[in-house]
Structures are given as C-alpha cells and as structure tokens.
Amino acid sequence: MAPPLIECRDLTRVYRMGGGEVRALDGVSLSIEEGEYVAIMGASGSGKSTFMNLLGALDRPTSGSLRVAGAATESMGPDQLAAFRNRTIGFVFQQFNLLARTSAEDNAALPLLYSGLPSAERKKRARARLTQVGLGDRMDHHPSQLSGGQQQRVAIARALVNDPRILLADEPTGALDSQTTVEVLGIFDRLNAEGITVILVTHEQDVADHARRQIVFRDGRVLEDRR
C-alpha cells in the first residue's frame, strides 16, 4: 500500500510571544490519504489554522515530523518550500486575496508566473481553469466587477492552475452568502470526485458535512476524528 499523502507524528508548534509560550499545536498525529475530503473544525485558537499552515508549508513545526506528498517540509529551505507550495498545494482563502485591478485571467495565472512557464502557456492554463469553475465568460473582468462567489471561483481557479495534489481551503465560504456557499462547495465536491485531495477549514457544521471526514481540534490537540 502507498504511504499516506499526509502523515504527521507528534506534530507540535510553539509560539513564543511576550515572554510566554503558546502551544498552538500539541503533539498531533494523523494521516490523510490521497483523494480524501477532509473538514478541519474547531473554535478559534484551537490550532486548526496552525495545522493548515503547516500542511501548506507556510510554517515549520517546532518538533515532530510531517510528510506531505513524500516531502519532509521541516527540513526544507525557504526556496524549496516556495517551489513545494507552488507545485503541490493550492490555497483558497476566506478573503479571496485576489489582486485588485487585475483581470480574472491574470489572477488565476499568478502561480504560473513563479513556475517559469511561457506567457502563452500561462494564459492557456488559466483560461482552462476559469472555464472549469464556470467563469469562461468573465476572463477579462476585474475583481471589483465580480460578485463574491465569482471572486472565490477565480481564487479556486488560481489554486488549481498548477495541478496541485492538495487543495487547502481556509474558511472558503466565510465571506459568502448561503446561495454562493452552495455553489462553491459544489465545486469542491466535484474536484474531490475528480481525485484531488480537498482539505477545508471551517467552523460551520453544514459546510463540514460536505466532507467525508471531519477532524475537530481543541487546545492544539485532535479532539475528534470521525469519518
């Protein structure tokens, strides 16, 4: 059997602030297989965002081990981490984080700028992904000309443009109304059905219900892990 896509043992992240220590993550061990659809839940301060940052190689653990897609991110330098994020991870954020005054196409193509592809190829892939999320007719629109749901779909197209193995979504529906929440979650469902591992952080139960596995954090530990 192939090793799990994500495997962590005794994962700990300690922040030092104002002389004291905050154990944001305290000895977490779990594994996630390729193709899973996982919701990570917990109150604020429970450690779920720290866990996400570690999975996304935005941060490195204080101790413990973490293997993501066969890579030990704790031993990588900053440039290796950047390349890893570029190729392996697709990020979706609560606030979309699109570049203002930049077309949907250019926004979606942003990660390709850092993978050294020629301009024509970047355009082609961005257009394909935008079409995939249903924005084929909005390529040249700027974020200010798009609704919240459309903006989040541009962000999803951006996350997908590099064919990542893992889609990490941090409260992807937090800024959306219920109608568009359903649309966006529908896209995640479909992407997962196509084989991409989807991990989303949320505190809403009905969002989490889309996932087939729910991991609940509290005080830096896994409280519950139900499938």
Add this chain to the structure above:
Amino acid sequence: MNFMSAVSVALLALRVNLLRSVLAMLGIIIGVSAVIAMVSVTEGAKRAMEERIASFGANLLVIRPGSSAFGGRRSGAGTATFLTDADVEAIRNEIPGIVAVAGEMSGSQPLVVAGENWTTNVQGVHADYFEARDWFVESGRAFTPAEVRSGARVIMIGRTVATELFGAADPLGQTVRVGTVQMEVIGIMAPKGQSSWGTDQDDTVFAPITTTRSRLLGYQLGVRDPVFTIYAEVAPGTNISHAVADLEELLRIRRNIQPGAEDDFSVNNLAEFIRARNETETQLGVLLAAAAVISLLVGGIGIMNIMLVSVTERTREIGLRLAVGARRADVRNQFLIESVVLCVTGGIAGMAIGVAGAYGIGNLGGFPVSIHPAIAGIAIGAAVFVGLFFGFYPAHRASRLDPIEALRFE
C-alpha cells in the same frame, strides 16, 4: 519569474497609483532636469567662449621684454631690454613649428586728410603680422615684405579710421598725412570688433615697421631695429609648451642671460588663459555634480519613502505571492524593478524637461546651448543606480515578510 513579466507587473503597480507614482518621481524629475539644463547652458557658454578665443588665435605666442624695474636683470651699459628685428629673424629660423612671426611697435599719431583729422594708434608691423593675428585686409592689399624692407610709405586702415576720415568715400589710393609723413592708403582691414578688454580694434592704422621706426616714432631706443612686441603663430597641432620652452631658451641665449638668472622677457600665450578658465570650469563642474548628487539623494529618499508605503500597503499581496510559490528573491526583485522603473521613468521625463528647459533658457537669454549626447546615458544610469540603491531596503523588507502574517494583515 522572468524579467519581462516582472517589468509588466511593476508597470501595472505604478499605473494603479498613477498620481502617487508621479509625485514620487518628482524629486528625480526635478533633479535630473535641473542638472541637465544647467550643464547644457554652461556647456554652451563654454563652447561660445572657446570659439571667441579660437578667433583671436589660441596658437598665438606674444613675446614682450620684461619690465626693467623687476627681475634682478644685469643691464649693462648700452644694452636695452627691447626685442629687435634680429630676434624676429632668429625665431623664424630656429624655432620649429612657427608659421608666422612679426614684430610690432606702435604709437599714437594724428592723421589728416582734406578737412578731416583723427588721432589713432599707428602700428608698425612686419608683413607676417596679419597671418599671425589671423587678420586680413577686406579690400585693397596688404604691404609686402619688400615694402617693409624698403620702408614704403603705405598704410592699411581699420574700419573705424576709414569711417572717421573718409565717411562713405573710398579711402583706397587716397593720401593721408600721418604725423608729418604723407602716406598712401593701400588696404582696409576686415572689421575685428571689440577686443576682449573692450577697446575698438578697428580704430587703428598699420604701417611697415621700418617706416614707423624711421619716420614716425623717432625714439632713440639705444638698440638697432627695436620692436615692442613679437607675435609668433605656432602651427596647429604643435605642442605649445614645447614651442614656448624653445623660444625661451633661444631668447635667453640671445639676450645673454646667465643660468639661474630670471628671464627679462615674457612669453604669453592664450593657452594659459584657457587653462585658467578650464580650472574655473572644473570648479563649476564640481558644484554642478554636487547639486546633482544632492538632488538625486533627495529624489532617492522620496522613492524609498513611496516604496516603503507601497510594501506596507501591499502586504497581503506579498503574502499571497509567497503562498502561491514566489521565492523571496522573486518578491525582492519585483519591488526592486518597480523602484528602478519609477526612477528611470522619472529620469527620462527629467531629461526631456531639462533639454526643453535648456533651450528655453537659451532662447530667453540668447545663450548658446550645447546638449551632449552622453547626458542621456548618464541620466538613465544615475536613475537606475538611485532606483537600485534606494529601492533595496524596501524590497528587502518585502521579501522578509512572513507569509502567514502577511496574509492576515488588514
């Protein structure tokens, strides 16, 4: 990220905040344009000055006897300090690179024609004088070496004298009484205008030096064939300081000056005047360079300030770029390129304004303006340097941001 896409990202970022970008460039624009305008106007003034000097004769050596009151000169009985025709001939024959050499002696004399009189300086000269001074007759002819040898009673008159004595009539062939001697006008000199010390050079009369000596300036000078001044023209391209050294050596021998004793004559040349002027210009250049450095410094600080604001404002964008795979160097280069693009745009605008300003000042004040082509390269080069230097710190700061903190930044 390749260079061209980085430049297009930078241009986009600058366009988004167009007014702010222009304001940030203002320091560079003003600095570059002021320096270019100043340099062009001073360069033009320098050229004009050089042309005037060339018209007088940069290759002209002027030899005069030393002042007898100075120099510890051993003046034996009967030897005078005057130079002589023999010196003129010696210079002509022994100094290499001399094109023309002529002696001159002059004095004020009344001129009289029927019904008019005028007093002016009569210069007795050798025939080579006109060649040496680069000053020729406009109409009629100059006297010949033979006429000089024979002491012919002929004169050439300056434009002012012609007007004063003859008005609109043609002076050629007319007879003028110079002092007590009747002399024939054979030529009219081309107008020369004012000298650099403000006298009217056309208010003069030229006569063969022999005629002047024997008939007009009847001094007992105690020396045979004296001249007051020798003018020697050096061939173009000749090393003037070598010619001066040769001349000085020759005259020291001829005038029997002991080794170690001071010269009792002087050899002057406009090149020295030019050198002195060049020194002044060097100082002016240093001042201009200081002004350029200060204005670029001020401009650069403006750029740095705006880049720091831009980095802070775009913290989330930086976080996003880092999250989707930008390396720290990519982020740093992006902001460095923005800063350089900002400065170079400012530099080009400043250059355009500076060139226009220089012509404007030139037209307004009637100065000549000279724009050196290298100035474009220097302006752009300086702008790139300022962009890199003052953009580095903000760019470095951007590249050190923590992606998690940056993404959370409100």
